[in-house]
Each structure stands twice: as C-alpha cells, then as structure tokens.
Amino acid sequence: MQTGREGPLGEILExxxxxxxxxxxxxxxxxxxxxLQAADLQALVAVMGAERSGEPLTPGALRQHLGLSSAGTSYVIDRLERAGHVRRVREHPTDSRVVHLRYTEEGMATGVAFFGPLGDRTQDVLSGFSPQEVEVVARFLTAIADTVHEHVQELTGDG
Incomplete structure (x- = not known):
C-alpha cells in the first residue's frame, strides 16, 4: 500500500x-x-509583480502584503530607495496624496544580474517538456502556490 510518500507523489513532495x-x-x-534584509526582497518582488500587472503598489498595500507595521514598511521602502531599487512616485491623476512604489532601472538590472542565470536554467529545463506538459506544470504550480498562500493567510490571520 502506498502511503503518499512513495513513488511520484513522494518525489513531488520532496x-x-x-x-x-x-x-x-x-x-x-x-x-x-x-x-538588504529578507523583507526587502519580498517587498521588491511584490513591487515588481504589481507593476507588471498594471496595478502599482501603495505603501499601505505593501504593508498588508508584508504583514509589517507602518513604520516597519517605511523602513523597508527607505532601504530599497537608498539602494536605488524602488522610488516613491505621486502620479495619481486626481489625488496627489496617493503614493505608488515603482522599481527602478537599477533595481531591475540588479535583479536580472542575480536571477538571470536561474531564469536561463529554468528555460533550459522547460525546453525539455512539450507545450502540453508545460501547461500541466503551470496549472500544478499555480495551484500549489495558491494553496500555500491560503495556508499562510490562515496561519497569520490574514485570511
């Protein structure tokens, strides 16, 4: 009898x-x-992801994402600004109080220099799969990421 920890399922879990x-x-x-601090990278990834989706983050939304206090979030943003990775901008068409966080060219270059080789390796791995297999992998990883996110929200009371 399989316990769920053997065979392909066990390999996936491992x-x-x-x-x-x-x-x-x-x-x-x-x-x-x-x-940087560990929270800084989480913040940078969140800022980049939000900007890619066309919805730039506000400091308040970043605070919720990181689960930090307002002061803690300000320290993170300050460190990222000093490092040249993000900038605060006021670009709302009708409300100049709204601040958005944008990543900078320097921040992007830093990320690409560090993570680019991993991206290349990932592309090499994916090239060994058929388009149909890539679709299954994408569906699986999205479902796992969503499951982990939901579990973290439940554990932290953010759900």
Whole structure:
C-alpha cells in the first residue's frame, strides 16, 4: 500500500521541500549580496509583480502584503530607495496624496544580474517538456502556490 510518500507523489513532495528551502537560501544570498534584509526582497518582488500587472503598489498595500507595521514598511521602502531599487512616485491623476512604489532601472538590472542565470536554467529545463506538459506544470504550480498562500493567510490571520 502506498502511503503518499512513495513513488511520484513522494518525489513531488520532496522536490517542493527542497525548492522551499533553496528559495529561502536564494533570497538570503540576494539580500546579503545587495545589503538588504529578507523583507526587502519580498517587498521588491511584490513591487515588481504589481507593476507588471498594471496595478502599482501603495505603501499601505505593501504593508498588508508584508504583514509589517507602518513604520516597519517605511523602513523597508527607505532601504530599497537608498539602494536605488524602488522610488516613491505621486502620479495619481486626481489625488496627489496617493503614493505608488515603482522599481527602478537599477533595481531591475540588479535583479536580472542575480536571477538571470536561474531564469536561463529554468528555460533550459522547460525546453525539455512539450507545450502540453508545460501547461500541466503551470496549472500544478499555480495551484500549489495558491494553496500555500491560503495556508499562510490562515496561519497569520490574514485570511
């Protein structure tokens, strides 16, 4: 009888554990190399993701995302600004009080220099799969990411 920890299911669970551990180590390496804190990288990724989606983050939305106090979030944004990774902008068409966080060209270049080789390796891995397999992998990873996100929200009371 299979316990759920053997065969392909066990391999998937072990790979997800390894991925989680190594992702944390990668984040710490990026932060250390760039004089940042772990929360700074989380913030930078959130700012970049929001901008890619066409909905730039406000400091308040970043605070909620990070689960920090207003002061803690301000410290993160200040560090990222000093490092040249993000900038605060007032670009709302009718309300000049609204502040958005935008990543800078320097911030993008730093991220590409550090994470680019991993992106290239990921592309190499994906090139070994058919388009149909890539669709299954994308569906699986999205479902896992959503599940982990929901679980974290439940644990932290943000759900």
């Amino acid at each position: 790979a997800l554990r390894r991925y989680g551990t190594d992702s944390t180590r990668l984040a710490h390496a990026f932060s250390a190399r760039n004089g």
